[in-house]
Amino acid sequence: LHAVGRRYETVSLLTDYGLDDELVGVVKAVIRDLAPHASTIDLTHGIGPFDVRGGSLALARAIPYLPDGVVLAVVDPGVGTSRKAIAVEVAGGAGVLVGPDNGLLAPGVALAGGATRAVELDNPNYQLEAPGATFAGRDVFAPAAAHLCNGVDLDELGTALDPALLVPGMIALPRTETNGLHAEVLWVDRFGNCQLNVGPDELASLTAGSGERAGAIVTVTCGDERRGARVVSTFADLAAGAVGLVLDSQGMYALALDRRSAAAELALGPGDAVVLSAGEDDRPAEPTPVDLSRRQ
Amino acid sequence: LHAVGRRYETVSLLTDYGLDDELVGVVKAVIRDLAPHASTIDLTHGIGPFDVRGGSLALARAIPYLPDGVVLAVVDPGVGTSRKAIAVEVAGGAGVLVGPDNGLLAPGVALAGGATRAVELDNPNYQLEAPGATFAGRDVFAPAAAHLCNGVDLDELGTALDPALLVPGMIALPRTETNGLHAEVLWVDRFGNCQLNVGPDELASLTAGSGERAGAIVTVTCGDERRGARVVSTFADLAAGAVGLVLDSQGMYALALDRRSAAAELALGPGDAVVLSAGEDDRPAEPTPVDLSRRQ
Amino acid sequence: LHAVGRRYETVSLLTDYGLDDELVGVVKAVIRDLAPHASTIDLTHGIGPFDVRGGSLALARAIPYLPDGVVLAVVDPGVGTSRKAIAVEVAGGAGVLVGPDNGLLAPGVALAGGATRAVELDNPNYQLEAPGATFAGRDVFAPAAAHLCNGVDLDELGTALDPALLVPGMIALPRTETNGLHAEVLWVDRFGNCQLNVGPDELASLTAGSGERAGAIVTVTCGDERRGARVVSTFADLAAGAVGLVLDSQGMYALALDRRSAAAELALGPGDAVVLSAGEDDRPAEPTPVDLSRRQ
Numbered sequence: 001l002h003a004v005g006r007r008y009e010t011v012s013l014l015t016d017y018g019l020d021d022e023l024v025g026v027v028k029a030v031i032r033d034l035a036p037h038a039s040t041i042d043l044t045h046g047i048g049p050f051d052v053r054g055g056s057l058a059l060a061r062a063i064p065y066l067p068d069g070v071v072l073a074v075v076d077p078g079v080g081t082s083r084k085a086i087a088v089e090v091a092g093g094a095g096v097l098v099g100p101d102n103g104l105l106a107p108g109v110a111l112a113g114g115a116t117r118a119v120e121l122d123n124p125n126y127q128l129e130a131p132g133a134t135f136a137g138r139d140v141f142a143p144a145a146a147h148l149c150n151g152v153d154l155d156e157l158g159t160a161l162d163p164a165l166l167v168p169g170m171i172a173l174p175r176t177e178t179n180g181l182h183a184e185v186l187w188v189d190r191f192g193n194c195q196l197n198v199g200p201d202e203l204a205s206l207t208a209g210s211g212e213r214a215g216a217i218v219t220v221t222c223g224d225e226r227r228g229a230r231v232v233s234t235f236a237d238l239a240a241g242a243v244g245l246v247l248d249s250q251g252m253y254a255l256a257l258d259r260r261s262a263a264a265e266l267a268l269g270p271g272d273a274v275v276l277s278a279g280e281d282d283r284p285a286e287p288t289p290v291d292l293s294r295r296q
Numbered sequence: 297l298h299a300v301g302r303r304y305e306t307v308s309l310l311t312d313y314g315l316d317d318e319l320v321g322v323v324k325a326v327i328r329d330l331a332p333h334a335s336t337i338d339l340t341h342g343i344g345p346f347d348v349r350g351g352s353l354a355l356a357r358a359i360p361y362l363p364d365g366v367v368l369a370v371v372d373p374g375v376g377t378s379r380k381a382i383a384v385e386v387a388g389g390a391g392v393l394v395g396p397d398n399g400l401l402a403p404g405v406a407l408a409g410g411a412t413r414a415v416e417l418d419n420p421n422y423q424l425e426a427p428g429a430t431f432a433g434r435d436v437f438a439p440a441a442a443h444l445c446n447g448v449d450l451d452e453l454g455t456a457l458d459p460a461l462l463v464p465g466m467i468a469l470p471r472t473e474t475n476g477l478h479a480e481v482l483w484v485d486r487f488g489n490c491q492l493n494v495g496p497d498e499l500a501s502l503t504a505g506s507g508e509r510a511g512a513i514v515t516v517t518c519g520d521e522r523r524g525a526r527v528v529s530t531f532a533d534l535a536a537g538a539v540g541l542v543l544d545s546q547g548m549y550a551l552a553l554d555r556r557s558a559a560a561e562l563a564l565g566p567g568d569a570v571v572l573s574a575g576e577d578d579r580p581a582e583p584t585p586v587d588l589s590r591r592q
Numbered sequence: 593l594h595a596v597g598r599r600y601e602t603v604s605l606l607t608d609y610g611l612d613d614e615l616v617g618v619v620k621a622v623i624r625d626l627a628p629h630a631s632t633i634d635l636t637h638g639i640g641p642f643d644v645r646g647g648s649l650a651l652a653r654a655i656p657y658l659p660d661g662v663v664l665a666v667v668d669p670g671v672g673t674s675r676k677a678i679a680v681e682v683a684g685g686a687g688v689l690v691g692p693d694n695g696l697l698a699p700g701v702a703l704a705g706g707a708t709r710a711v712e713l714d715n716p717n718y719q720l721e722a723p724g725a726t727f728a729g730r731d732v733f734a735p736a737a738a739h740l741c742n743g744v745d746l747d748e749l750g751t752a753l754d755p756a757l758l759v760p761g762m763i764a765l766p767r768t769e770t771n772g773l774h775a776e777v778l779w780v781d782r783f784g785n786c787q788l789n790v791g792p793d794e795l796a797s798l799t800a801g802s803g804e805r806a807g808a809i810v811t812v813t814c815g816d817e818r819r820g821a822r823v824v825s826t827f828a829d830l831a832a833g834a835v836g837l838v839l840d841s842q843g844m845y846a847l848a849l850d851r852r853s854a855a856a857e858l859a860l861g862p863g864d865a866v867v868l869s870a871g872e873d874d875r876p877a878e879p880t881p882v883d884l885s886r887r888q
Contacts (some may be wrong), residue, residue, distance in 0.1 A: 009628065010628075012617070012621060019342050020340065021340055022339045022354045022358045025310075026339070026358050029308060029339070029361045029362045032306055033361070033362070033363040036363065041620050041624060042617055042620075044612065044613055044614045045611070046613065058613055058614045059614075061618075062617060062618050062621065065625070065730065067621060067624045067628065131543075131545070131546060132543035132544050132546065132547045132548070133531065133545045134545065138361065189613065190609075190612065233725070236673055247725060248724050249722055249727035249730070314782055315638050316636065317779075318606070318635045318650045318654045320636075321604070321606075321635030321636055322653075322654050322657045324633050324634075325635070325657045325658045325659060328602060328631065329659040332601065332659070345783075377828050427839075427842060428839035428842065429825070429826055429827065429840050430841065434841070435841075
């Protein structure tokens with residue numbers, strides 16, 4: 001049994017459109033015109049142009065905090081090609097994610113408990129007619145979001161898709177090898193903290209349980225750098241100039257320095273590889289044979 | 297017969313204020329304070345400082361998609377001089393555009409079907425008193441927008457003006473000369489696509505009808521560059537490295553390269569002149585006598 | 593007698609989070625989730641990272657124009673330390689300011705007439721549980737703002753504080769010394785106008801009443817520069833190339849040049865010291881013994 005005719009009150013927006021021109025405003029105007037009762041929330045429009053991975057991660061960080069409703073996410077390097085425009089229902093109808101089928105929505109869908117239904121947005125009755133090339137945010141995604149808010153059932157918007165066949169996300173899981181836990185930087189925040197794809201369970205497994213305790217030392221290898229990093233519970237517990245591993249506000253471990261940028265100190269960016277291994281000291285960095293090639 | 301007492305629910309905002317300080321927020325606070333039922337939509341606040349032409353074009357691109365209501369647009373290099381603050385009613389009262397009388401509103405008014413009434417915003421009863429210099433967005437335009445939302449009739453806000461005497465827009469029409477269609481770049485979008493002031497009718501006239509068909513070749517001359525450009529219907533149809541003319545999402549032709557910036561490749565910016573002429577090939581660029589001086 | 597159970601409809605937001613990632617969006621999502629009836633207004637999220645002084649001044653400039661409701665302000669270099677998270681009631685309950693107790697809120701509270709009540713936000717029942725480090729905007733301040741909107745009384749949110757013991761603001765008053773009025777630059781706006789901490793009363797005191805009249809000349813000394821500046825009532829009254837003192841839209845005097853940046857011309861930034869003294873001419877700058885050391 002599907003939720004039929006459910007109305008939504010909120011559309012949360014995430015794009016790589018930037019705010020320099022009127023693209024975001026036009027998307028919101030279309031939603032307002034078609035569904036005047038719905039409110040919009042700008043999650044961010046500052047995703048790097050065409051950075052599907054970065055957009056999918058920002059959406060995943062936000063999604064546990066979103067109110068019930070529609071999410072409209074557009075980072076779409078394949079616009080104009082055969083990539084599908086989709087809408088994915090999650091949590092039995094509590095939410096619907098609308099966007100391109102390129103992996104952007106996948107981590108958010110997974111965090112919301114997985115897809116219950118999905119459609120390709122191919123019903124032209126629920127789209128705007130473009131005077132030229134299609135502007136998918138304006139002509140396809142915004143009308144879909146608005147019609148969903150008005151209670152149009154997902155199945156009306158287009159052809160049903162098997163959710164299992166949607167393009168998966170691009171987020172690597174860390175993997176254990178003989179020399180340690182091979183992780184990667186998911187995100188560098190505005191303070192230079194480097195969020196890794198490593199949560200408490202993975203860190204605990206690293207050092208037979210000692211890694212999860214505040215105070216444990218982990219050796220961090222990235223590029224030419226090798227550092228000891230203390231596991232601490234808040235940024236203020238970091239020793240001056242020393243690298244730490246802090247359980248951040250999303251519940252993932254981040255490489256951090258107190259009031260300095262770990263990204264700058266360790267020359268790390270999103271997608272870069274990091275190896276964590278059991279360590280007993282926090283000697284200063286010394287050149288060592290590099291374990292990993294930097295990506296990109 | 298005027299629409300009297302009509303209330304509005306939406307104020308769409310476009311300014312050159314930027315988002316670095318609280319100017320936009322204060323404008324929205326004033327609207328919220330005076331007309332709590334009204335919602336605001338930020339079209340953009342990223343118009344270049346004092347770029348009236350760029351602002352008027354962004355407004356024109358957005359206006360076909362706006363819900364009924366008030367538009368508050370401020371790009372105002374003449375603030376503090378004798379330029380008038382105005383409100384212009386369009387579409388028999390479906391919308392009112394509020395802003396300075398410097399051409400900023402003119403293309404939007406025209407696209408909305410022309411002005412049905414206009415006033416100068418000179419009634420101090422509908423303005424805020426400033427503690428010093430007038431901040432027109434806060435003290436004049438935001439209160440006018442809010443009072444319109446509350447059902448105050450346009451005529452209450454100030455002295456009636458003849459809409460025909462408002463400052464016209466600054467958008468040139470393309471003109472046909474012996475060597476081709478003299479056009480100009482209206483807008484460079486974030487991908488570097490260069491929107492021209494050329495629609496399907498003008499392009500059709502260029503080559504006795506062949507120019508409008510996808511696949512036709514047009515010679516593009518701009519500055520020292522001369523290129524053959526194929527008319528294509530989507531960005532994905534562009535050949536690698538070749539310049540194309542794509543009917544964009546506003547229904548205007550844009551110079552474009554597949555996944556590259558046409559603006560960078562051709563050294564074009566807003567307002568630059570381009571000549572389109574009938575062409576049969578797409579040879580690479582070669583130096584030719586320049587037909588046009590670059591503007592600015 | 594306190595206002596108990598008062599509900600609010602608006603949350604005005606000011607942070608240093610920027611718009612590049614989803615932080616602001618998550619704060620708004622939390623408010624929307626907990627208090628769906630409340631609207632948010634973005635005053636600005638462009639305060640310089642950790643610039644408490646700049647944030648407190650932007651809030652002070654905005655606060656006279658805010659509708660009744662909650663203000664959520666976060667510029668928080670001390671997050672994770674012992675600085676308190678607070679909520680401060682003003683105007684007998686017309687508004688509540690929520691943020692860190694580091695001086696950020698103090699000028700706004702003063703401009704709103706002073707605090708009537710204050711609490712430390714230490715009741716975990718009105719906070720979100722973080723999966724790791726606390727993200728105070730999301731986990732503490734946004735829930736507090738939302739619960740206030742829902743009619744939860746201030747006293748429910750935590751331990752009562754004496755408003756007189758809150759951290760004061762960092763805004764210096766100008767002081768009169770033998771060589772003139774020692775002032776400082778509060779704010780450089782996007783046009784380069786340098787707002788001083790000098791209002792009409794202070795300027796009047798400077799020259800036995802002549803300084804307040806448009807047309808009076810004041811000598812401005814800053815760093816190595818010494819200039820005569822004419823007091824003018826609008827920016828358009830400035831002579832070309834000459835420095836003027838304009839009563840700006842917040843009712844404070846600003847150093848300004850017509851269509852040029854006074855900040856660039858005089859090498860001034862926020863917090864820099866300026867001495868105003870009685871003057872009779874507006875000779876061009878000449879090197880003079882410097883009266884003041886530049887701050888920072």
